[in-house]
Amino acid sequence: MKTVILALLCAAALALPFAGTALAEEKAPRVNMAEIVLKPECREAFLAAVREEMRESLRVEPGVIALYMVADAEDPNKLTFFDMYTDDAAYEAHCATPHFKKYIETTKEMAVSKKVIRVTPLELCDRLGAQPAK
Numbered sequence: 001m002k003t004v005i006l007a008l009l010c011a012a013a014l015a016l017p018f019a020g021t022a023l024a025e026e027k028a029p030r031v032n033m034a035e036i037v038l039k040p041e042c043r044e045a046f047l048a049a050v051r052e053e054m055r056e057s058l059r060v061e062p063g064v065i066a067l068y069m070v071a072d073a074e075d076p077n078k079l080t081f082f083d084m085y086t087d088d089a090a091y092e093a094h095c096a097t098p099h100f101k102k103y104i105e106t107t108k109e110m111a112v113s114k115k116v117i118r119v120t121p122l123e124l125c126d127r128l129g130a131q132p133a134k
Contacts, residue, residue: 029065030091034081034116042110043077049110053103061097063090077112084121 038046054067065084074077085091094100 028121029048030085030088031119031121032081032083032091032116033119034083034113034114036077036079037112038077038110039112042107044096046107046110049103049106053099055095056099057094060099061085061090061094063093078108 050069054069057064057067063086065086066082067084068082070080070082072080083091085094
């Protein structure tokens with residue numbers, strides 16, 4: 001539950017183009033949340049692979065708006081992702097990229113469980129100007 005709350009808090013730090021704007025359903029971007037529980041011995045390799053994939057996605061895919069990854073405060077092997085794309089087509093294009101396919105192949109044996117949930121943004125606000133973690 002804490003992981004979900006953390007991920008929702010990340011939603012408050014999303015892209016400025018939507019700041020303070022109620023999103024009409026037909027204009028809403030594609031937003032997914034994912035929960036991944038890692039095998040402890042795979043954590044560092046997984047983090048390296050996913051960071052590479054996230055940075056490449058932001059570098060080459062104009063339809064990617066925001067990609068966030070947070071760890072549960074009590075279980076560092078439980079990660080929550082919050083991904084935002086301009087629309088469904090941008091998400092589908094993302095899933096077809098070589099860097100995403102590489103990430104999937106590289107990490108396929110590293111997780112105990114994976115769950116992806118499509119969510120509908122109701123309001124997205126940003127005051128902080130999200131920055132990647134160092």
